[in-house]
Amino acid sequence: MAMRKSLLVGGLMQLAAVAAFLVMACGCETLPAPPINILSTQQEVQLGRELADEIEKQKPIHGDAELQEYVRGIGRRLARVAPRRDVEYRFTVIDEPDTVNAFALPGGHMYLYTGLMRLAENEAELAGVMAHEIGHVAARHHGERLTRMYGYNLLVRVLLGDDPGAAANIASNLVEMNFSRENEREADAIAVELLWRAGYDPGAMLTFMEKMREQEQRRGAAPSLPFLSSHPPTQERIALIRQHLARYPADERAQRSAYTAEYREQVLNRLP
Numbered sequence: 001m002a003m004r005k006s007l008l009v010g011g012l013m014q015l016a017a018v019a020a021f022l023v024m025a026c027g028c029e030t031l032p033a034p035p036i037n038i039l040s041t042q043q044e045v046q047l048g049r050e051l052a053d054e055i056e057k058q059k060p061i062h063g064d065a066e067l068q069e070y071v072r073g074i075g076r077r078l079a080r081v082a083p084r085r086d087v088e089y090r091f092t093v094i095d096e097p098d099t100v101n102a103f104a105l106p107g108g109h110m111y112l113y114t115g116l117m118r119l120a121e122n123e124a125e126l127a128g129v130m131a132h133e134i135g136h137v138a139a140r141h142h143g144e145r146l147t148r149m150y151g152y153n154l155l156v157r158v159l160l161g162d163d164p165g166a167a168a169n170i171a172s173n174l175v176e177m178n179f180s181r182e183n184e185r186e187a188d189a190i191a192v193e194l195l196w197r198a199g200y201d202p203g204a205m206l207t208f209m210e211k212m213r214e215q216e217q218r219r220g221a222a223p224s225l226p227f228l229s230s231h232p233p234t235q236e237r238i239a240l241i242r243q244h245l246a247r248y249p250a251d252e253r254a255q256r257s258a259y260t261a262e263y264r265e266q267v268l269n270r271l272p
């Protein structure tokens with residue numbers, strides 16, 4: 001009981017930390033009502049582990065250990081300044097050069113596709129996508145969304161290992177899962193602040209979104225761009241990101257490195 005209580009208090013403190021972080025990130029006075037989230041951190045982490053096992057059976061994980069380590073290093077840099085620290089954020093690269101996507105599982109397992117990584121021009125742009133995925137986990141969007149989609153009882157069966165079929169099914173749906181628009185805006189707001197705190201120029205979010213918009217226009221509303229099709233309209237995201245950026249000093253932003261040469265060497269030169 002005592003442990004359960006301390007977990008609950010811990011969870012509430014984490015929520016307060018995300019709220020405080022968001023006040024800084026959006027400069028907004030009023031915050032949305034606390035999300036419905038009946039998965040504890042422990043449950044979220046365990047569910048995430050089960051789903052990650054499924055994803056890694058279903059998807060081609062990139063075999064280049066140095067590439068994986070480079071991406072994990074960026075993840076650690078962002079995680080150190082994340083508003084939620086009771087989960088381990090761990091990024092893995094999926095080798096699908098035609099898929100422009102990234103997604104997060106509950107509990108901090110996150111995946112980036114090589115198709116999306118090829119579109120980024122520098123480390124800061126990739127970090128922006130990673131920070132957005134961290135934003136979903138930090139704001140506990142999964143507990144709310146998964147409970148609505150599948151019901152608490154099914155999630156508990158998956159947690160107990162009683163329903164391997166359901167775990168496989170949830171994992172494959174999560175790859176292109178839709179969060180609410182409100183969740184997406186919140187993840188973008190967290191991402192901008194996270195980039196800033198980690199020492200990147202948060203303007204990289206904007207340059208990457210503009211590249212995505214170009215791709216979108218070139219390909220049409222293509223299913224190969226799930227990172228866009230499952231999110232609010234790109235134009236709207238760009239406008240909101242621009243508003244967030246106005247809060248950061250332009251001269252200091254301009255001095256920050258985007259790590260373009262490192263990105264070319266560690267990522268672009270390694271991808272076909």
Ligand SMILES: [Zn+2]
Nearest residue numbers: 132184187231
């Ligand atoms: Zn998102």
